[in-house]
Amino acid sequence: MRYIEKNDPPQALLYWKAQRNAAAQTLDFAELGRIEVNGEQVDVKKAIKFQRLKDQGFLCAYTMLRITADTSHIEHLIPQSKSRNEIQVEESVEYGNMVACYPGKESKGGTEFGATYRGDQFLALTPRDSRCEKLINYHQNGTVTSEDLAVERMLHEVLNLNAFTLKERRRETLNRYGVGLRSENPLKIRQAERFANSVMNLNAHGELPSFCVALVHAALEHIELLKKRRERLR
Secondary structure (H helix, E strand, C coil), X not given: CCCCCCCCCCHHHHHHHHHHHHCCXXXXXXXXXXXXXXXXXXXXXXHHHHHHHHHCCCECCCCCCECCCCCCEEEECCCHHHHHHCCCHHHHHCHHHEEEECCCCXXXXXXXXXXXXXCCCCCCXXXXXXXXXXXXXXXXXXXXXXXXXXXXXXXXXXXCCCCHHHHHHHHHHHHHHCCCCCCCCCCCHHHHHHHHHHCCCCCCCCCCCCCHHHHHHHHHHHHHHHHHHHHHHC
């Protein structure tokens, strides 16, 4: 997970809420439709998703896979079912409760990890929590762990972030950038330090590299291994 700091909702959502409140109507995600913004009809759900994609650097909020509008859906951190059961359906349209996640809604059968694997299960840690990049540890071999027992359970049982296909994609990415255990062209210490300091920067298109937090963690682990090796050789 990467911490999602930005939380400014799109105008379309604000206008929709204001219109519904003025008419004393329920604020419910299921009833989101189109609304006029500056003379144009805007699909509110699409506006929410696109805003979150930009907030997230076009990475899935749980897996950090690269996503687009077509390969993602709006995920509720507090499940809509829970909000309805507790008669707090307005939570379903709170921008801070919504993130963009892989896969797209048209994907059949879901995936063995991430949002569709989670269903409506409780999240012990969310990407809206600034601690997420420290409580979740990514390693050079592609695995994900946590020393926090509740978060560790979430990683395995709720999000299944160590699913084989996802772990292999992380591992391959780390190796490609030179910070994995089997990198063909491993970075040197100075190179790895520069890499760790720059990989979280957005590119010209507002995008982050897939698994950016994993790349930082692996780079730091790579640096420590190289330093220990250098000490042994002295």
